[in-house]
Amino acid sequence: MDMSNWDSVLQFASNSMDINLQEHDFSEFSTAATPDLQVPTPPHSTDGGSPVCDDPLDHNVLVSISTTFYPGANLHTLPPDLALLSTDSVFFYVHSHIILAASDNNFLSLIPTSSSKEQSNNMVIHVPELSPILNIILHIIYDKSCSHYSPSLETLSTAVNRLPSYGIDPKSRITPSTPLHTLLLSHAPLSPMEVYTLAAKHDIYDLAVPTSSHLLSFQLSSITDEIAEAVGPKYLRRLFFLHVGRSEALKRILLQPPHPHAPTPWCDFTNQKTLTRAWALASAYLAWDARPGFLESALAPLAEHLSCDLCKQGLNDRIKNLIVQWSVVKRTI
Structure with missing residues (x-):
């Protein structure tokens, strides 16, 4: 022209x-x-x-x-x-x-x-x-x-x-300081797998990491062959290791039951074994079916079956300690 x-x-x-x-x-x-x-x-x-x-x-x-x-x-x-x-x-x-x-x-x-x-x-x-x-x-x-x-x-x-x-x-155009990075990350809460797949496809690690925190409740069994191929082995492995690592960490922190209190005339060590058994059963369930906000909601009801105030206090203290320990477990890839 x-x-x-x-x-x-x-x-x-x-x-x-x-x-x-x-x-x-x-x-x-x-x-x-x-x-x-x-x-x-x-x-x-x-x-x-x-x-x-x-x-x-x-x-x-x-x-x-x-x-x-x-x-x-x-x-x-x-x-x-x-x-x-x-x-x-x-x-x-x-x-x-x-x-x-x-x-x-x-x-x-x-x-x-x-x-x-x-x-x-x-x-x-x-x-x-x-x-x-x-x-x-x-x-x-x-x-x-x-x-x-x-x-x-x-x-x-x-x-x-x-x-x-x-x-x-x-990868060079979508960095944490760019507007597009912020815009894509805003979609992560509602479409975490789609954003994670996009980040993995182009090896945008700085986008994949914060997005992975929204995949903690994602069922890995629902990953199709198409998704696995799009994500690729590198980031698929990281996602699996995130889930497996958190599951193992949860099992470790659930292993220790509430600390028993000194025997009293109305609650001796034999009576306290009831709480220990109930804790073990609840822990086994949680280890296999961990969900967001599940710890307190699953363990707190155990107190309803306790008549000893000291046992209730020990249970509440153990739940609080458990929540603190769980909060520091790694949440991203």
């Missing part, structure tokens, strides 16, 4: 936005209506970029432009020199040097190399992605938060999985 065509596209887009900015079906895009403007003549197909206009004489044309990546967005001190067009015809105005710096394959070889930089300036490039996916990819490249668009976890996962195709390493 020559400079005159590029200027006409930019002028058309800017004027369109100033005249009548309307909301697109997707919250992340704006649609500009131009009732009295004539569409600029699109370049020849060999120029490889501009959208096709069905009727150049139509006076009511809609142009969809990203509300984040638009010509006057001030995302950089320099103006954008590249327009990306998604498969659903949404424009994203970006800076070629920022895109190329983030990619090791010229953004799926869509952006010309530096040797032809003069030819690549002011181009419109078709990107084989839907606008919600491309929007997230560009937010990742620019290190901007896309949380205000409220993307679903499925959309986020798709965008992250597409990063390697564009020469972008997800």
Whole structure:
């Protein structure tokens, strides 16, 4: 595309936005209506970029432009020199040097190399992605938060999985200091296995660790072959070891029954064996069916069957000590 065509596209887009900015079906895009403007003549197909206009004489044309990546967005001190067009015809105005710096394959070889930089300036490039996916990819490249668009976890996962195709390493882009890390982690309480699988697939350890704390009650027997393959042996092993390690730790801290008190006329050592047997039975059950908040709820009812106040006090003290010990057991991979 020559400079005159590029200027006409930019002028058309800017004027369109100033005249009548309307909301697109997707919250992340704006649609500009131009009732009295004539569409600029699109370049020849060999120029490889501009959208096709069905009727150049139509006076009511809609142009969809990203509300984040638009010509006057001030995302950089320099103006954008590249327009990306998604498969659903949404424009994203970006800076070629920022895109190329983030990619090791010229953004799926869509952006010309530096040797032809003069030819690549002011181009419109078709990107084989839907606008919600491309929007997230560009937010990742620019290190901007896309949380205000409220993307679903499925959309986020798709965008992250597409990063390697564009020469972008997800592991280096999703770190604890990045907005996307925070956004993905916000989905962990409700979809822990999905977030953990995504982190494991791209070896994002800093995301997998906090997510694993939400998998403590996850039934490992429900892991399918597809999930196991997606997670991979490295992170699957870590998850299994987390569960096995906590189970063994629970058995150890449950092993010791409440400490017996000194014999009294109404409660000697023989009577106290009743509590010891009840503790052993409850411990065996807990060791096999441990659930969140289970310790106190399963052991406290034992006091209802005790008539000795000293035995009740010893049981309560043992439960409190048990809860403290359990709270310091490792909760993440």
